[in-house]
Amino acid sequence: MAAIEFRAVTKRYRDGTEAVKAIDLQIADGEFMILVGPSGCGKTTALRMIAGLEDISDGELYIGERLVNDLSPAERDIAMVFQNYALYPHMTVRENMGFALRIARAPKDEVRRRVEEAAELLGLSTHLERKPANLSGGQRQRVAMGRAIVRDPAAFLMDEPLSNLDAKLRTQMRAQIAQLQNRLGTTTVFVTHDQTEAMTLGDRVAVMREGLIQQIGSPQSLYDDPVNLFVAGFIGSPPMNFVPARIDGERIELPFGTAELPAPLRSALAGASEARSLIAGMRPEHIDDAAISADRGHQLRFQARVDLVESMGPELYLHFSALADPVTGEALMGDLPSEGEVTASSDRVIARVSAGTRVAVGAEAELALDLTKISLFDPADGHSLSSTQIAPPAPSRQPTAEAR
Numbered sequence: 001m002a003a004i005e006f007r008a009v010t011k012r013y014r015d016g017t018e019a020v021k022a023i024d025l026q027i028a029d030g031e032f033m034i035l036v037g038p039s040g041c042g043k044t045t046a047l048r049m050i051a052g053l054e055d056i057s058d059g060e061l062y063i064g065e066r067l068v069n070d071l072s073p074a075e076r077d078i079a080m081v082f083q084n085y086a087l088y089p090h091m092t093v094r095e096n097m098g099f100a101l102r103i104a105r106a107p108k109d110e111v112r113r114r115v116e117e118a119a120e121l122l123g124l125s126t127h128l129e130r131k132p133a134n135l136s137g138g139q140r141q142r143v144a145m146g147r148a149i150v151r152d153p154a155a156f157l158m159d160e161p162l163s164n165l166d167a168k169l170r171t172q173m174r175a176q177i178a179q180l181q182n183r184l185g186t187t188t189v190f191v192t193h194d195q196t197e198a199m200t201l202g203d204r205v206a207v208m209r210e211g212l213i214q215q216i217g218s219p220q221s222l223y224d225d226p227v228n229l230f231v232a233g234f235i236g237s238p239p240m241n242f243v244p245a246r247i248d249g250e251r252i253e254l255p256f257g258t259a260e261l262p263a264p265l266r267s268a269l270a271g272a273s274e275a276r277s278l279i280a281g282m283r284p285e286h287i288d289d290a291a292i293s294a295d296r297g298h299q300l301r302f303q304a305r306v307d308l309v310e311s312m313g314p315e316l317y318l319h320f321s322a323l324a325d326p327v328t329g330e331a332l333m334g335d336l337p338s339e340g341e342v343t344a345s346s347d348r349v350i351a352r353v354s355a356g357t358r359v360a361v362g363a364e365a366e367l368a369l370d371l372t373k374i375s376l377f378d379p380a381d382g383h384s385l386s387s388t389q390i391a392p393p394a395p396s397r398q399p400t401a402e403a404r
Contacts, residue, residue, distance in 0.1 A: 001187050002064035002077075002154035003029045004050060009059035011045050011211075019045040021211040022059065030185045032178075034202035036192055037234070042211040043191045047157050050189060051080050063154060079148035080157040083164065085140045087132040087147075093119070094128040097146045114150040121180070122146050138169045145180070155187040162197065174200055195235050199223065207231050217389065225375075227389050229279065229382035232375060238284050241349045243322050245280035245376065252371070254280060255322040256302035262372045268386045269376070278385065279377040284317065286373040287351035289359065290366040298371045304349075306365050311355070318351040318359060318367075 004027040011020040020042040027033045035043040048054040049061060052073035061068055068076050079100075087096050097118060098111045106114075119125045122142040132140055141161055148156055161177075162170045178201050181188050192198055198205045199219040207214045207222065207230075215227045226232035232240045246253040247269060252261050261269075290301050308319035351367055359365045376385045 001029050001185065003027060003031075003062075004033075004155060004187060004189065005062040006046070007060040007062070009046075009049065009061055010057045011042070011049060011054060012057040018057075018211055020049070023211075023213050025206060025213060025216070027187060027189060030187055032181050032188045032190065032201065032203045034190050034192065034198045034205040035208060036195060036198035036205055037208035037214075039193060040210075041208040043193075043208050044159055046208075047159055047189060047191045050076075050155070051078055051157050052076050077154040078157055079151045079153040079155075080159065081141075081144050081148050081161045083160045085132070085144045085164075087140060087143060089132050092129050092131055093124060093135070093143050093146075096132070096143055097150055100147065100151055111150075114152075115146070118146040118149045121149065121183075122176075136169075137165050138173055141165065141173060142176075145177075149180075149184070153186070155189065156181075158188065158190040160192055161190075162192075163194075170197075177201065196237060199235070207234060209234075215389065221389065223283075225384075225387050225389050226281075227384050227387050229281075229377050229384075232281050232377070232384070236283060238317060238350045238352065240281045240283055240375070241287075241322075242279055242281050242377075243349065245278045246275060247278060247376075248275040252280070254300065254369075256304075256369060257300055259298075259300040259371055262298045264372065265374070265376065265386055277379065279379050281375040281377060282369060282373065284350045284352035286370045287349070287353075288368050288370070289351075289353045289357040290368040291358075292354060292356065293368045295368070300369045300371055302367060302369070303364050304367055306359050306361055306363055309359060309361050314355055316353050316355055316357055316359070318353060318357075318365065320349055320351070320365075320367075321347055322349045 006023050006025040008022045008024060009020060010018060010022050012018050023046065035046060037043050045054055049056055050063070052068070052071060056069050063076055063078070088099065091099070094115055098115045101111045101114060115128070116125070119128055122145060124139065124142055124146060127135065127139060132143065135143065144161070162173050165173060174197060190197075190201060202219060204216060205219055205222055206216045209230055215222060215231045222231060222235050226235065229242070233242070243255050247261070250261050250266055251258055252265075293299070304320040306318050306320050310317040310319070353359075375387070377383065378385055
């Protein structure tokens with residue numbers, strides 16, 4: 001096992017495009033780290049740089065105590081699990097899992113022992129003589145993982161390994177991967193665009209966008225305390241609702257009504273003497289049916305016409321209009337240009353309520369917003385005004401040689 005450290009690592013292509021921009025990231029020995037973000041954010045490029053499949057343009061990358069910038073993939077002592085399994089179709093499960101050891105000229109008894117131990121760990125003992133074409137998608141993914149496990153590497157790298165599975169298998173495999181990593185204790189870096197996987201698997205999560213790390217933390221800290229609009233909107237399903245807000249003294253004005261600011265938010269905004277316009281974010285579960293919600297203070301109760309009800313079994317999603325103009329703001333901090341402005345869907349709001357709620361489509365419902373749970377964002381650059389976290393600094397944007 002080994003720690004992994006990025007020190008101002010950049011990946012720049014010949015046309016000057018920077019896929020990864022001076023990121024700093026420390027992954028502890030034995031940690032399960034998730035890299036998550038939308039397509040094109042740089043997460044897979046970062047993973048491939050660890051593996052040695054992409055050259056590093058600037059910065060330093062360490063695996064354990066070794067600087068690996070100039071080491072070949074074979075010299076890095078890592079094992080990678082790919083999205084498409086990458087199994088040899090003409091080989092049996094046993095042969096696929098033991099292939100790397102045979103290439104390394106490991107003794108036959110050692111190969112057999114390691115393969116059988118990994119197969120037992122993964123529930124593949126009865127499938128060792130079968131070929132990939134005769135396995136389910138979940139079984140093939142376990143074979144790919146077994147091929148990595150038998151090598152006993154310093155780190156596992158996983159590039160969206162569950163994306164080809166159906167919903168039920170993905171849920172099962174998430175649990176198996178988490179249990180397996182906990183049992184083996186091997187440093188693991190897992191790339192995904194699925195925030196559900198990120199929230200349920202990792203010890204820590206690094207949220208990426210446009211080659212930059214936006215926030216690093218435990219899944220719960222990202223959910224409860226996002227540092228900017230992008231993280232707030234990306235983490236969570238259904239996503240956070242955004243509405244325009246105005247702070248005037250100790251009161252907050254929302255499309256739903258006006259109320260006194262809770263003390264923590266007053267403290268966060270201390271020093272702001274003039275009235276100002278902000279963006280307020282609220283998770284769907286923080287808007288409840290007032291008829292069954294216990295009023296513990298700091299609630300804003302309001303009437304809303306329900307346009308859509310989605311039944312999820314134990315809970316309902318109520319869709320309603322905030323009767324507000326769309327909110328706009330840049331999604332990132334600092335001088336990084338965004339992919340256009342972020343438009344917060346403030347005219348559409350989702351509340352997550354108990355299935356016991358008696359609300360019909362087209363009817364008026366009395367809802368209650370928990371003001372202690374809202375987040376406040378600066379509309380100019382999207383950074384959170386209420387977060388207790390510190391966002392990673394944006395790198396200085398020096399012009400590349402190509403640009404000069």
